[in-house]
Amino acid sequence: MQEALGIASRHAQSLFTPDPARGDPTNARRSLLDPIRAAKCYDDDRSDPTFGRRLPLQVRVALDEPFNLSEVEAALKKTDSGRSPGPSGIPYELFKALPTYFAPKLLDLFNSIWEGGKMTASLAEGLVRLLPKNKPGANLKSLGAYRPITLRETTYKVLSKVLVARLNGVLGELLPPAQHGFMPSRRSADAGSHLTLLLEKLKSLGTEVFPEGALLSLDQQSAYDRVDHAWIFDVFEAFGFGERFISLLRALYDPETLGVRYLINGFPTELVRLLCGLGQGDPLSCPVWNITFQPFLDALVRRGIALDLQKVWPGGARAQLTHLAFADDAVVVVESPAALSKLETLSQTWYEATNGKTNTDKTLVLPLGPNWLRDETAQALPTVQEGESFKWCGYAFFRHGDSKLFWTHVLDRIKAKTRAAGDRTLSPSGKVFYANAHIISTVLHVLSFDIPPQWFIKAAETALTDFVWGGAGRNTVARDFVFQAREDGGLGLISIGDIVHSVALRFWDAVAGSNEAIWAPLARESWRSLVAATRDFSPWGFFSSTARVEKLYRDSTRWGAVVAAARVTVPTIKSELLTLPELLSLPPRLPSLYAEGAKHAYDDADAVAKFAQIADLYWRDEGKGWALVGHRRGFWQHSKEPALQHEHVWSRVGQLLKAKALLPKTALRPARIPLKEAPRPRCFNFFGLTRPFTIRKLRRLVNVVRFPGREDRVxxxxxxxxxxxxxxxxxxxxxxxxxxxxxxxxxxxxxxxxxxxxxxxxxxxxxxxxxxxxxxxxxxxxxxxxxxxxxxxxxxxxxxxxxxxxxxxxxxxxxxxxxxxxxxxxxxxxxxxxxxxxxxxxxxxxxxxxxxxxxxxxxxxxxxxxxxxxxxxxxxxxxxxxxxxxxxxxxxxxxxxxxxxxxxx
Known part of the structure; x- marks a missing residue:
């Protein structure tokens, strides 16, 4: 047994010891960190938000303040009961049972660690249990076939949570939107949507413009385990953190106290000193990694590895990201195989500076141009072939955009899980619980990236409803009751359609002008390219034409679903914030334009016909409004002649609109009608929600609209x-x-x-x-x-x-x-x-x-x-x-x- 413990201990120590052969890291660190040291603070308007930015002085001072009682109490509330305790056996439940007693004592302990710059060995040590990896053919005699699970002291993890809460307050401003892993208020779905739209745009440019490009997936070898602690302190200093804050990090990553013992068949090894790496199971590891990895992401752009989208798309929005990361899992679009030599140089610099290794041999390539594989260096890398997918963040990307195989696979996963539980003796409510917890939760992530095809939505919901009722022939109640919310009398099965509808509303909001998501400019470009033939890019016009929506569905699954969703859950207009040009661009059939309970003017067929003749007061389909009055396009917008013959319609509309004071008073004097302008995002929303619109916010409200209460059946x-x-x-x-x-x-x-x-x-x-x-x-x-x-x-x-x-x-x-x-x-x-x-x-x-x-x-x-x-x-x-x-x-x-x-x- 002693021999086994010794082998495990030596193996673990080799993993957590910096490689001495990498040489002096000074020059490498200077090349990566000097641009950050020279960057502006994030509260400076001149700072570049696409790169890492420094902390302002007032924020640095606030981060150096001692911990207070409210921070400890908030951290205790966020702890999860039922978690495994550390070596001492003290669980979270003990602290949560008597928070008024333990919180002040924990506060004194944390501040004393900060002041003294040292943690006790008992607090810094952890136990590691080895669990076999679920891989076919794994050699269980090798330590590499086991996944280490570290049990840290709950006291230490509460301290770590307090520190994470402080860092979360600045991470969003400190780090650019390329990083989405474990970042507050950022979602991996946004990164996936951005990458999807980016690849679509590059494909639309044609092979002549982008003949040698590719998408690379960059693999970091044991990323968290290899970080040199000295690199952590240098990066935090470069970002502008104060010496007092960094002194706490030095105490937490002190090699004299930080260590773990591996449990082999229940016996602990000798203490393994963590001379490098971030603790597994430590809440602090994720934000610290994101900060220490940012210089690498910045270097992808500064060294010309990531594609400059302006080169291939001169008319596009500036500073569009062509590299993304979820924690250590990064992807980058490159212009040609020439970027591979630059990436090799950056990988060597990264290794010398941080002890981290980029596995260039494991770099996966998705060719975007036909000439990529003509390069010998590019041919040596693993490449996605025809019919295969490039997976990142759980979503699949294909060479030619055909995702049918992917959605077929997702549907097969849903059906397999329903079959696995189909023979269990469960009531419909029990099956709904199982479906929500173990089926829909596994596909919710991929549904949030983009709009799936309609056949998938129908097939998935049919499989789920058949599972709940035991088969297609046993639907004893209306299908709506299965997806209707419990508080409205339904069974509460999460609807795939509700999720897709919520994602569609987020796309519509981006097209209508919102910039809440990083992919919003690319979404607008995708929309403009689709409706370019109409010469009018406003999404508001689709509210008044069913035929246009049907054509849109034929041209694009995504944008057809987006417009259809917005027509079902109509945006709410804040009339008090509108200007006249914005009012003129809105369709007359938006209920929120009128006082509640008012009889809309468009209920009168005659009035609807005359609307087309009122100087483009509202949006018209091409060839209708201006053609009916027999004048050239734009006549009414620039003419001083009032539409006196239609004065009665103006007055009818004016009395009903909430914003009637904005309308021109044609009865008093000739009025110039201004050119229309799209409403600003602040003038509209969905369901009265504030941005950002998340699926969690939208889904329940969408469900009420799609599956209204059937009280007549009760x-x-x-x-x-x-x-x-x-x-x-x-x-x-x-x-x-x-x-x-x-x-x-x-x-x-x-x-x-x-x-x-x-x-x-x-x-x-x-x-x-x-x-x-x-x-x-x-x-x-x-x-x-x-x-x-x-x-x-x-x-x-x-x-x-x-x-x-x-x-x-x-x-x-x-x-x-x-x-x-x-x-x-x-x-x-x-x-x-x-x-x-x-x-x-x-x-x-x-x-x-x-x-x-x-x-x-x-x-x-x-x-x-x-x-x-x-x-x-x-x-x-x-x-x-x-x-x-x-x-x-x-x-x-x-x-x-x-x-x-x-x-x-």
Whole structure:
């Protein structure tokens, strides 16, 4: 065993020791860091946001301030329970249980480490467990076949979280938008969308303009493990961090205390000193890596490796990124194979300065021009072939843009997961939970890059709905209910269409003028190239022409879906911020232009026809408005002649518009009508949200529009139930104290789709619609109300359930108002206990009793029906045995209700 421990220890120490053969790093570091030292501070208007920028003085001073109590308390709130503790065994739960006691003590400890410049060995050490990598054919006798998982002290990780929170406040300004890995307010989906649109643009330029270009994926060997600690301190100094802040980093990365012990078959090795590298499992590692990797990304541009897009696209927007990174995973577009020698030189400089290695042999190439492979050096690199994909950040890019194979693969993954869980005995609610957590979550990332084809959306949603209901032939309720939100009475399955719709709105917002995303200029260029033939690039015009949208769909899947999404979820106009030129560019059919409840002028067909003749007041399709009045294009915009013959239409519109004060007063004097201007982004939004529009923000609001509440199908709400009470009921129904099966039983009751004998008889699955518990009396039809309440057996069952509940709560029958336990109240889950509120754990017991009661009653009635149809035997269980089963289930689960004490269970 000692020999095995020694081998593991020596192997690990070799990984965390800088390579002494790389020579003096001084000149290499100077070449990488001098441009950053010479950069302007990020609050200076003259600074270049496409490169790393320095910290302003006031920010540097703020970062050097001692930690305060609020920072520690915020870090404790962000810790996740259930995490493995470090060597001491102290979990996060201990700190979170008594935050007022531990937070001040942790604060004193953290500030003393900062002042003293030293951490104790027990705090700095960690344990490493080795887990085998899930790779086919891996040699488990080799240490390289195992993935190290480091367990750090929770005290240290709280300190690390406090420091990360400080860094996150400046990272967005410090680092340019090329870096998207673990950056606050930046999303990898934006990087993927930017790369997709960039490749499309380069392809559209043609092989004559861009004949030798390629996309390279740059691989960093063991990136986090190889960073020289001296490089970390030099980079932070170059970016303008103060010496006091850097002194804390020196304490955290002190080789005398920082180390780990590997566990081999449960036995720890000797301490492995971390002489280089960033700690695995350390929250601080990600922001520190992003800062230390930025000089490499800057050098890709400064040394002429990354393509200067202005060379091949002179009319394009300036400073468009042609290199991107997600943490250490970088991609760069190069103009020709000549960039490979420059990349080799940069890799050597990077190695000398940081101890990091760029695996040029593993550089993957996606050729963008036909002449790339004519170069011998380029031929030696791994190259994406026809039909293969170039994967980055989980998304696939293809040589000729045909992504059908990729989306087919994604669909196959969805179907494979549904088949894997299809044989499990799960209720629809349980399947929805599984689908949301284990199917849709795995494809959500790739859906956020770009708009998938329509056939994929339809096929994916069909597979998911079939999975929830057990097959295409078993859709017992409308399909909309599956995707409708739970608080609106649906099952809450995340809709692929909602996700795509949300992404489409973000694209539309970019085309309409927003610059929130880095890919917005490229999106506008893609849009302009598509609609160039119309000579009008405004996306607002597509609101008034269905034919144009249909043509757009034929020309482009992406932009057809984008415009269709915006027509369904129309932007909200802030009329008070509009100018007259902006108002004139908007279509008349935007509801937010008018006062709420006003009758729109366009409801009158005659008025709609005359709109085309009113001096281009609103957007017209090419050849309509100006042609109808018989004047040359632009006549009305430059003429002083007022449209007096249409004065009555002007007045009608003016009275309805919120911004009527902006309209020209043609009745008073001739008015020059200004040229139209596209509304500024501040004048419109979606659903009243503030930018940036994220999928998380948009998806739930889009769902309400695409799947509105079907309240007419809910049979059990009493007349006059308010919308707030309805939403409160749906939240109650899906409460965590009810199992998924119990939620489904109650959900079916609300929609009158419980499998009663009447329903089974109608569908041909029962010999008669009569109730088997009432002596098979032909006059007694088993409806839903009879099934749960009106049958004598059901009435007695609920009486027994209430007695068990009262006994559990210690309530005498005289303390209960019997009128609150009517069938309607039980259905709505609102039985009240006299003198007792709903905020205690006892109220939760009422919820539990209702859930178990409905489910137990449904099961025993369903089994009686099944046995009768199979053996023609009516054998309902005795009421005492049914109540004993309920009581056993109720009491076994009541002990898990929060607030319950041992004597109450």
């Amino acid at each position: 049979k059990r709400f009493r007349d006059g139930t308010s919308q707030s009470d309805r939403k409160r009921f749906w939240r109650w129904l899906h409460d965590r104290f009810a199992s998924a099966v119990e939620q489904d039983t109650h959900w079916r009751l609300m929609y009158d789709v419980t499998p009663t004998r009447k329903r089974q008889h109608t569908q041909g699955h029962a010999s008669s619609p009569t109730c088997l518990f009432c002596g098979n009396d032909a006059a007694v039809i088993e409806t839903v109300s009879h099934y749960f309440f009106e049958c004598a057996y059901s009435t007695s069952f609920w009486g027994g359930v209430l007695r068990i509940l009262f006994d559990k709560l210690g309530i005498e029958d005289t303390d209960v108002d019997p009128s609150t336990f009517t069938p309607e109240q039980l259905t709505m889950g609102l039985p009240l206990l006299r003198g007792r509120g709903r905020t205690t754990s006892r109220w939760m017991w009422v919820r539990l009793a209702c859930a178990i009661g409905f489910q137990r009653l449904h099961l025993l009635r369903w089994r009686v029906h099944q046995r009768f149809e199979l053996d023609k035997v009516v054998a309902p269980p005795s009421l005492p045995s049914a109540l004993r089963a309920f009581e056993r289930d109720f009491l076994s689960r009541a002990g898990f209700v929060p607030g319950a004490r041992d004597w109450e269970v």
